[in-house]
Amino acid sequence: MKQAWMAMALPVLLAGPDVRAQDAASAATRAAQAELAERLPLDDQEDFKNAERGKLAEIAGGLITGKDGQIVWDRRAYAFLNAQKAPDTVNPSLWRQARLNAVHGLFEVVPGKIWQVRGYDISVMTIIRGKSGWIIVDPLLSEETAAAGWTLFADTVEAKSGKRPIKAVIFSHSHSDHFGGVGGIVSKEQVAREKIRIIAPHGFSEEATAENVLAGGAMGRRALYMFGAILAPGPTGQVDTGLGPKLSTGTIGYMEPTETVPPKGAKLTIDGLVFDFLDAGGTEAPSEFVFYIPAYKALxxxxxxxxxxxxxxxxRGAQVRDALHWSKVIDAMLLKWGGSAEVAMASHHWPTWGAGEVSRLLANQRGAYRYVHDRTLFLANRGATLHELADQTAEAPVQAADFSTRSYYGTLNHGMKATYQRYFGWWDGNPANFNPLPPEQSALKYVALAGGAAKLLAAGEEAIASGDYRWAAELLNKLVFAEPANVAARSALASAYDQLGYQAESGAWRNYYLAAAASLRGAEIAASSSNGQSRSFVSAIPTMVFFDALATRFDAASGAGLKGVFQFLLPDSKEAVAVVVEGGVEFPRYGVTDAAPTATITITRRTLDDVMMGQTQFPALMQSGAIRIEGDRAAFLSWFALHPRADPRFNIVVP
Known part of the structure; x- marks a missing residue:
């Protein structure tokens, strides 16, 4: 999930040319939608029954605001999903998933024992009754949505059964949509005063705060496309992400776990209930676990x-995950709890009830990830390359029979390419592709080879007319990169992206295609998915991660001749970092340098947090005296000037 402090909001978007309005679904798109609808049992109501099962209450309109009155979550604009039949501009299978994800409220999962708050963030919050109080699992992405969900629970359940204390909070893994809202449920002072247990998998602290910091700028920019944050909701815009409705836009917080579950798993008694934890690190997240509650037969x-x-x-970008390990973890769950678990619930989507149905869910999911892995290597070992794999592979047989395995978020296509990358890297082994020309250079040559822009445009438009949208996108992308101001080329490429987006079963693919089309048309809306990281989140980022991120901003070309050692002292956190600069490289070392520093900079970690949060900048701090610099002040200023801030609004679909 998006969780980088460097993934800044984009309050001002780049203006584009005034080009043709968004297209309607073409005949080819309508035919593709009809073909898929014909071969899938879209009328199966079992998932809809499960999504509605146990519903007790809901937040009116799905509207949640922060203390400042800012809207953090609003489902009113998604009323179009009330229609049962998919419009031609939405893949009918994705439409079904979006309608399931649109169901919101408080739900009783195990009568009197377990509840879930669903539909008020991309993720789901689970509330479990212990012997004397409540155990909260994954308190959403934003403090505001978590607080609203907890209020709904308190007003509905506690109002009848009596108020009980929160005894523990469980963070299932290191993505911020599963811990960022914790401050809306409990405060740090409350945790300390009431001895509330904060339980997480091993490695959580480092992964939760550092996973996306180094590459956060690019990840944040791409996330706006992936989650459709620059699209208006609607049948020709953002409808869902596949994994959940969308990202909330509140404050992301953090709390340090009071205890972690070891790599071998563990059985812990939490408020009188036994929890059996199984390590799942290296599957969907680097730090993750699953668990079973025997007393409630709940997985x-x-x-x-x-x-x-x-x-x-x-x-949006991340490190490639291990589909093989993923399948084995699911198999371990099946062996350990299959046949015993009478309900399976997750931190996204709705539960599955019935021992047989739970076992089937696990077996089918295991098979889907194993299929991604094994088919990739089956074909790769026979010479298929990264871009050939998916086109040679039909969907897994289980995907035609079980909606839970379909490509609503991740896809078989990208999963196989990612698995190829994990084993072989980005290169396909062909030397022609080892060091290709950059897109802007090759684009000019393609236009010349086609006989000019007009001929390449005509070929692209012909491909669109024939319904060959992938080829049209490939051709027209060359023309746009050769002539970014070519309005006709941008318009035609946007049309190809429209149809590819309409046909996509993956919410993420749809969002990316349609956001790209909006960018080409200059029709991006103000980003509605810009989260603010709280001080609790920023202060948890390891100091070395901050300096490593700072090093990625070092201008090596301009600083090739600079040599020095800059010693940072942080008295409040009792830390020190020495930054060694030489040969166009900046290397931070934790601790005090043995060499005589060029300059020594004394700054509190809290002030450093202010810098990370964008509340101040080094020049202002130097003027105010909040930083003390001893030694060669001019050298420090020269070094500092070699860290230009990147523009977070960089282009993606144009040069």
Missing amino acids: HTTEVVTHNLHNILTL
Whole structure:
């Protein structure tokens, strides 16, 4: 999930040319939608029954605001999903998933024992009754949505059964949509005063705060496309992400776990209930677990098993995940709890009830991830390359029979390509592709080869007319990169992206295609998915991660001749970092340098947090005296000037 402090909001978007309005669904798109609708049992109501089962209450209109009155979550604009039949501009299978994800409210999962708050963030919050109080699992992405969900629970359940204290909070894994809202449920002072247990998998702290910091700028920009944050909701815009409705736009917080579950798993008694934890690190997240509650015969599959095929590599970017290990963890769940668990619930989507149905869910999910892995290597070992794999592979047989394995978020296509990348890297082994020309250079040559822009445009438009949208996109992308101001080329490419987006079963693919089309048309809306990281989140980022991120901003070309050692002292956190600069490289070392520093900079970690949060900048701090610099002040200023801030609004679909 998006969780980087460097993934800044984009309050001002780049203006584009005034080009043709968004297209309607073409005949080819309508035919593709009809073909898929014909071969899938879209009228099967079992998932809809499960999504509505146990509903007790809901937040009117699905509207949640923060203390400042800002809207954090609003489902009113998604009333169009009330229609049962998919419009031609939405893949009918994705439409079904979006309608399931649109069901919101408080739901009783195990009578009197377990409840879930669903539909008020991309993720789901689970509330479990212990011996004397409540155990909260995954308190959503934003503090505001978590607080609203907890209020709904308190007003509905506690109002009847009596108020009980929160005894524990469980973070299932290291993605912020599963811990960021914790401050809306409990405060740090409350945790300390009431001895509330905060339980997480091993490695959680480092992964939760550092996973996306180094590459956060690019990940944040791409996330706007992936989650459709720059699209208006509607039948020709954002309808869903596949994994959940969308990202909330509130405050992301953090709390340090009071205890972690070891790599071998463990049985813990939490408020009188036994929890059996199984390590799942290295599947959907680097730090993750699943657990079973024997007393309630309830299995929580966190984000390892949800009602879709998940990403092996997300469109926003991340480290490639291990589909083979993923399948083995699910198999371990099946062996350990299959036949015993009478309900399986996750931190996305709706539960599955019945021992047989739970076992079937696990077996089918296991098969889907194993299929991604094994088919990739089956073909790769016979010479298929990254871009050939998916086109040679039909969907897994289970995907035609079980909606929970379909490509609503991750896809078989990208999953196989990611698995190829995991084993072989980005290169396909062909030397012609080892060092290709950059897109802007090759684009000019393609236009010349086609006989000019007009001929390449005509070929692209012919491909669109014939319904060959992938080829049209490939051709027209060359023309746009050769002539970014060519309005006709941008318009035609946007039309190809429209149809590819309409046909996509994956919510993430749809969002990316349609956001790209909107960018080409200059029709991006103000980003509605810009989260603010709280001080609790930023202060938890390891100091070395901050300096490593700072090093990625070092201008090596301009600083090739600079040499020095800059010693940072952080008295409040009792830390020190020495930054060694030489040969166009900046290397931070934790601790005090043995060499005589060029300059020594004394700054509190809290002030450093202010810098990370964008509340101040080094020049202002130097003027105010909040930083003390001893030694060669001019050298420090020269070094600092070599860290230009990247523009977070960089282009993606144009040069």
